[in-house]
């Protein structure tokens with residue numbers, strides 16, 4: 552098939568690799584002027600790693616990234632442990648903290664290696680049947696268009712619900728004198744209205760021995776302007792008072808400008824396809840990064856689309872793709888909606904419930920096992936209909 556992929560992000564490049572591997576003629580269009588990664592760190596979960604292995608980028612990701620065995624969080628003032636999820640025992644039952652730039656580099660190289668053509672400086676504005684439209688010109692016709700344009704896709708009809716809390720992110724060197732363990736995501740909370748986090752993200756491809764951390768501070772979207780107006784040193788003092796171990800991570804940070812603000816939204820398309828068009832990744836479903844699944848979901852969508860196109864043609868394949876992913880996406884949407892306000896909201900009651908009831912319960916079997924599977928990404932099968940042999 553002749554396939555046009557809109558968006559060279561995580562889902563788009565993964566889909567391009569997998570579909571080009573199967574012999575389709577794939578062209579990926581992105582708005583960027585030159586290949587360029589954006590953002591800070593993320594966690595690749597076991598389900599996402601499995602897809603990266605199929606793409607041929609798994610081993611390189613394991614070398615560059617930082618293995619994570621635990622997600623750990625404490626209430627800042629009481630020291631009470633309110634998040635403690637272990638990944639489990641299997642060799643690949645771990646997360647890999649990775650910088651977005653490193654993941655982008657690996658996926659870009661894999662897509663090109665598989666034979667996909669990547670066209671930069673093509674900002675998609677819409678589609679006309681089987682053609683993609685750009686600010687100047689068009690391309691097509693394609694047998695299939697894959698919409699991987701992310702949360703602001705011009706091709707997706709999904710209108711998601713903006714979430715009240717976002718976060719500022721920065722990437723810093725991992726300090727030699729850090730008291731934090733490098734094999735876990737560490738967080739500190741003040742009620743649910745403030746959260747500081749340190750995510751080890753391994754190294755960049757061009758500097759493989761320099762280990763990095765993504766640091767983040769969660770705050771209400773409406774409070775971002777006030778945060779920027781606060782004297783930076785005053786915020787640093789507040790952060791270090793909440794979490795003294797955060798201090799070495801702020802040593803090289805000069806000001807607000809070193810941080811990037813990210814806002815989040817939540818929502819899912821009931822039918823992430825139209826005739827000749829498949830939506831994948833954030834173009835089809837969005838959630839807060841609280842469960843660390845968004846990039847993994849985009850990879851799973853790409854893999855499901857590949858398997859569906861092996862089994863069927865045309866709209867039948869798209870129906871198969873959407874049906875196979877439906878319950879996994881729905882389950883994670885619901886769980887994300889349930890978990891996020893415990894860590895990012897103005898609620899006074901939810902953090903009390905979290906600290907005194909839910910957190911103690913979560914460390915007892917079988918809840919501990921359920922949380923492990925939830926974080927790994929396979930609490931429910933990611934694409935059951937496509938796993939059954941024909």
Ligand SMILES: Cc1cc2nc3c(=O)[nH]c(=O)nc-3n(C[C@H](O)[C@H](O)[C@H](O)COP(=O)(O)OP(=O)(O)OC[C@H]3O[C@@H](n4cnc5c(N)ncnc54)[C@H](O)[C@@H]3O)c2cc1C
Nearest residue numbers: 558560561562582593594675701832833843844845846847
């Ligand atoms: C702060 C933050 C932390 C996160 N942490 C995690 C985590 O730990 N684990 C996890 O799994 N997920 C995490 N996520 C979610 C994850 O980043 C997304 O779910 C994932 O990137 C979605 O992939 P995608 O391919 O759908 O979109 P993207 O990766 O956003 O890619 C979209 C691509 O489309 C291009 N594009 C957009 N519009 C156009 C256009 N009009 N024309 C042409 N090209 C266009 C963009 O340039 C981009 O290259 C996090 C998200 C945020 C914001």
